[in-house]
Amino acid sequence: MVQLTVQNVNRVLHDNAGQRINVLEDINFNVNSGEFISIIGPSGCGKTTLLRLISGLDQPEEGQLTVDGKPITHPDVSRGYVFQHGSLFPWETIKENISSGLKAVYGRHYDKKLVDHYIDLMGLKGFESAYPHQVSGGMAQRAALARSIVLRPELLLLDEPMGALDAFTRADVQNVIQRVWKQTRTTMILVTHDIDEAIYLGTRIIVMTPRPGRIKEIVTNPLTFPRDRTSDDFLKFRRTIQDKLNFGVTEN
Amino acid sequence: MVQLTVQNVNRVLHDNAGQRINVLEDINFNVNSGEFISIIGPSGCGKTTLLRLISGLDQPEEGQLTVDGKPITHPDVSRGYVFQHGSLFPWETIKENISSGLKAVYGRHYDKKLVDHYIDLMGLKGFESAYPHQVSGGMAQRAALARSIVLRPELLLLDEPMGALDAFTRADVQNVIQRVWKQTRTTMILVTHDIDEAIYLGTRIIVMTPRPGRIKEIVTNPLTFPRDRTSDDFLKFRRTIQDKLNFGVTEN
Amino acid sequence: MLETVTLSKKQRIKAVKQDKAETKYWKPWRTTWNILSLVALMAAYAENQFVPAQELVNNGAYKWFLIAYFIYLVVVYAVGSVIHGRIRVYSGHFAQLNTILGLLLVVQDLITEKFAIIKLPFFVSFAQILDQIKTDQKLLIASTWSSLGLWLISFVIGTLIGVILGLFMGRYRQFNYWSFPFLKVIGIIPAAAWMPLTMVIFPTSYLAEIFLIAFAVWFPVAFMTIGGVQSISTDYFESAKTLGFSEFQILRKVVIPGALPNIFIGIFTAMGLSFTMLVISEMIGAKVGLGWYINWAKGVGNYTQVYAAIVIMAVLFSVIFSFLNKLQEYALRWRKRSN
Amino acid sequence: MLETVTLSKKQRIKAVKQDKAETKYWKPWRTTWNILSLVALMAAYAENQFVPAQELVNNGAYKWFLIAYFIYLVVVYAVGSVIHGRIRVYSGHFAQLNTILGLLLVVQDLITEKFAIIKLPFFVSFAQILDQIKTDQKLLIASTWSSLGLWLISFVIGTLIGVILGLFMGRYRQFNYWSFPFLKVIGIIPAAAWMPLTMVIFPTSYLAEIFLIAFAVWFPVAFMTIGGVQSISTDYFESAKTLGFSEFQILRKVVIPGALPNIFIGIFTAMGLSFTMLVISEMIGAKVGLGWYINWAKGVGNYTQVYAAIVIMAVLFSVIFSFLNKLQEYALRWRKRSN
């Protein structure tokens, strides 16, 4: 059951010198409902650009993006977006942040229980009235996640939500995401630099190359759940992906 | 040839509620000249606190730190410090930043060739007159490294210098650090969350536990140079360290 | 990994308060300084009592002031030495300053009314100012209320206009394109030049006064608000869009709070200006008021009255300032405090 | 992984400039608007020429102004249509505004001197103001120079004092403890109240004038500087220490540049204040000057002269403002531009 289709998408931007950059070139893929897609590629390969097109924040110069057959023309609550640099509103408490989308969409009589449920699920209990700067980076990212999830989007776009976290907190948030994905079966697309993360979460992995940003390969993840980061299967698949990224041998 | 000794160090701080926290408890270790020590432990275990004590920015409540037998009482150019959040002066160009320590210590007639040498070595050529915000995170961290290195410290303290970088850039900076270490034989102490990084760079690895921050174990790295992140030895040692951190099994 | 120690909410809030007080009022409690400050005040009293004055002054009000000051210090020191709370932190911090203030009171009294080293009419002792306030108290109270009312209404109007204009100009660049050049020109016209025009344009002189003060307020507020809106990260606008915010909701929930820190800078800047304009604007049509009082006293060069009005204005200013400070602290409680 | 594309230095700098111009001047080049703005100016000329005036005016200067404006536009449009550079971006952006300005010139001319809907002496046409400037040009030139000199010297002194005080108060809390309470009190005393004291204190009235203006400047500058210093991340101080900086070097290389953004906010705030104070301070001991000229014109009820002085002040203000803007842009070139 295909949900999102991305067809022949090109994105052309102009750099400071006014020169054309083909940020994305000839991007084609489909995402089925309930999938978890990991997109991996080096910095600057156009991952954020691609997510922005899917969310509707930007429009491609060429090609077409559709959700359930309808073209994407503008941002919509049905497509949640968790930004690369946690963009919780610093002037709202954790709880206010999480309910802000609901309030915007449903007015004052939004489902307050739902908010409490996700505060619980994300382990944010006790921090409802804290402001973003008062909680740790991991908590802030869980809250940003909750803020999008609580709107029950059909598609959730995650732009390196764990990029700024340390390895330990990162594992924690990864587990939270996986739990939410399993419980709600929301389609998710995750952008990341971290191979472990891509493998640990994704059902399929899109490997991208930079300049111009293209899809090198789409790999289906053979691992079953629950996944163990230290298992031999995991490490084997990790090496496969590493090879595809030409990444591994280190001394130069 | 022992260089740094840390003896029975305790560090007590007070939290917002005025309660005592034993941030560091009973820390003991020696560092020999030319070693590369990796310190790994979860967030909040006191890694930064420890580095600050070694640099002389703070003083311990109990215990003693000495370098070559002399107690550490204040920051000194002989102990370089690369901060967790790159602290290049944003108002100076990359080149000015790198030469700022030299200028402070030697006045106007500092060794300009040395600066050029490290600009070259760190791959910053062409960006001398760029301001920190105009370069990528990886470049900024390389510049911060160069700024300390160029003062030829006897001991270089690295507080997660790659924490904010993506996996690809991180590998690049790791290689730069290793190259500098090999060339200058400066003693280095690196704080990190990243097990791969700790293993890839360290000759010994100090594993810490939080609350109160204690040293759990000091492990000597069996790997020889050049090291390969995908080799079986590497992965085996990685698993050893992961076990020591109780980190690996993931589904809860 | 969720084992972060969770302090109870109440505990956390208390802790933050205490901490804030301690970093702001950092001088430690020292009994020596407490005693010294009391001694300094006693010295000020004794000096005023026993050194003969060269000028004719009624020192009654001044003496009562010194006694009240003394009692206040005794009370806070007594409380501070028993209870380890905010009062202790606060009074301990200011003990040194109080000592110096006591000594300064001695010095100013000696060089003015006692030895007349610097003389009337331009230099008067604090005792003379206090006596003047006591003498004119009825007029001054009426003036204070009148000025306060005028100021308040004008300041609120000016701030509102400034904020609204600033928000629109910061958010909508078409609006900015068409209005900024005109506002810039209007903004730099000195108020003195406006006065006749406002008199002609506004039906009553009270409205003209309000306009003059509001005018001094809205410009810095609008200016800062524009900068505030433009400094809001686009991330917030984009997340608002993906969360289904309407344009109105974006204004209310993103633009306004995001610009608030700058708006407060603008408001604080406008404070000083508005007080200056208060004095000027009360020259048209006021029957009473602090600005009027100053102008009236200047009619015969009675500087003691001028200073009396200024002391009252300074007190008023401080009160309003600390109120606005509290307001800012509350409105921007979401901000990380630096240090 | 070092294969980041490295633009040549020259290329990068040029690129940044172009980009900056484009985001600030965002309206696209449209030939229609260019022509319309020229038409509007021609209309203004024709209207002034052919509609009979009800008031006695010499329109000569105004006509020359319109012609100069017209020629200026023709030149920039011509250049803009040939060369795709900054002039094109700039003049394209402002074409719509120029059109409206042309129409406004027509409207103001009609409602004042032509149909006298709003009348003398309070409302005058732009032509009358220009004629007044021409008539009084000698006096106005002398006044402008005199005021500019007074302003410049006072502004520089005020800024320096403000910055130095602010730096010390921001960096050294002992200094802050002892000086802040006094500065706060001094700062809120309205300038008018200072006037007599300055006369007594300063040996010459020129010094008193300088003091009054400098005084209006240093307070906001010092206030902002304190905040600026306190907002500098401790990271920078600590890295400076590990890099072997002395206290003086920390001041020069960390504190000053780190506080600079705030210092500029203070300076811009002080700008407006200083112009107001210029007008006021020229009431003591001035023989010539724009403030003196305004006061004189007000004394004889010649509003045309008042407006003439204001037009000159506005031009002066804009020039200084854009100069300071350029200075800020240069001094803060290390900052990431928002948007």
Add this chain to the structure above:
Amino acid sequence: GSNSAKQQVSKDYKYGSITIPAKDGSVCNAPNYIAYEKGFFKKNGLKANLVANPRDISDLEAGFASGKYDAQNGDFQYLPAIQNGAQIKAAGGIHQGCIKLLVPKNSSIKNVKDLKGKTIGIPAQGSTPQYVTSIALQHAGLDPKKDVSWKVFSTDLLAKAAQKGEVDAIGTVDPYAYQAQKQNGFKTIIDNNNYSGNKEMAKMGMKKKGSCCYLYISNKLIQSNSKKAKAIVKSYQEAASWINKHPEETAKIELAKGYVSKTKFINVANVSQIIKDEHFNLNLSKGKSDLSYYISQLKQAGYLKKDTKNAELLKQAYWNPKLDN
């Protein structure tokens, strides 16, 4: 509430209310205070509102033009403003000179001729002290625009400026002038108060019993309600003659009711002396001839436009209320 209050006003006061910018703390604004305190306004059917005085002519002018002010007593310095379109008319001189040119105790300046090349401090360009001094300079054959230079100081600082040597002489007004004379030993060079017809003073162009301050009334009021305007004139006339008869009592009222601020110097004795010297008296015809004299003098000195038609300006500047009695 306010409606019935208005009706109350119109019942008690035939002509309704007027607003007078008078509360500026000055001594010679006595007719305003006395007309109010002694009920002359009320007697003539006027409910008076005394408000602050902006002092600045342009602000006053705007107040009159927009109907915010109805009457005021002010100097003949308003003439250029009237020529420039100010909507006010003088209706009789109200008192005599309070303008003096003073020099410090040890000054070498002995007479008007000595002023050549000197700097004279004045409260403002276009202020009455400047005009009075200019008239005297003209009579001494000096050009007020070229032979002296003018320096502006606010009134309260003029004496200080002279003591510090910033200016050689000061043109100032009572009570500042009186205070400078009494307290600091300033010597008088020019005094525009020539009640007795002193020849020396007359030579300087100071007319015998010459009016200094005038009663000014808003044009708007004169045109729309000349009866009301006349009632104002009558009130002032009565007040002025009362003041003339009771200088001491006037001083007491001024000080006791807070119209004038008390200081060590500003006491009943000094204030009544000032008031006595000013010889309050609303003189309609004398006021007109004085004004005509000032017009010709100011024109000669270049303070009025070169093409001024004296008679026309006088018509524009003066209103004869033609009171019945």
